[in-house]
Amino acid sequence: MPSVFVEQRQEWFTVKNELEAMKDEYISYEKYRQLEHIKNLPDDEKRLNLKQLASLGTVVSFVNDPRCVYNHQ
DSSP, rough: OOGGGGGHHHHHHHHHHHHOOOOOOOOHHHHHEEEEETTTTTTTHHHHHHHHHHTTOOOOOOOOOGGOOOOOO
């Protein structure tokens, strides 16, 4: 798991803590994208952060599963 050795921005830990503190059992990808420290990141970095959070067990994410692709355009 090479992403373990990637240095993270401080905001990443803020997002991780914010997600862990949420009372909601589920949030949509759209809601995740609108989190204060996520919304200004490029889309590829949003997905990478989500993938790393999923690797840690902070979230369960199906963002890379082609069966769960949601085209909101």
